[in-house]
Amino acid sequence: MIQEEFAQILSFYQGRGAASDQNELVALLRETQELYGGVIPQHALDEIARVLGFRETFLPAVLRRYPSIKTEAVRHSLTVCQGPSCGRRRELLDFLSREYGVEPGGVAPAGFRLQTGGCMKNCGKGPCVRWDGVVHTGMTPDALRALIEKK
């Protein structure tokens, strides 16, 4: 039932040019989010991309600009060290909030879960983060962006 409704919504916005008109695409994403109770499931995103002919990277890039549109896709995990010897850790969290619309404990529309954690045993080389289980040292906002966008 919900699948039929989703197919109708998708077809409606396809007819309105959502493949090339970003306003229509965002309206489609918002309506899909509402239909699924506040979070767009991955299969719906995949279907939107398939029907509208988007490259794999296109929708995540759009979603990054609309943090209020939530998806369930969590492909990566990011932990920012909050140990006392890692300086500038607040700067990284502020950057993540500003650029990726995510706070500790939340999931970024770009597809990663953000957490904070204790000392990562690389204090002399901080600030440190753990990305999918691997510690990265000397992080700056630019280095963090590179890590996230690399995927």
Ligand code: FES
């Ligand atoms: S305090 Fe961050 S690695 Fe030790």
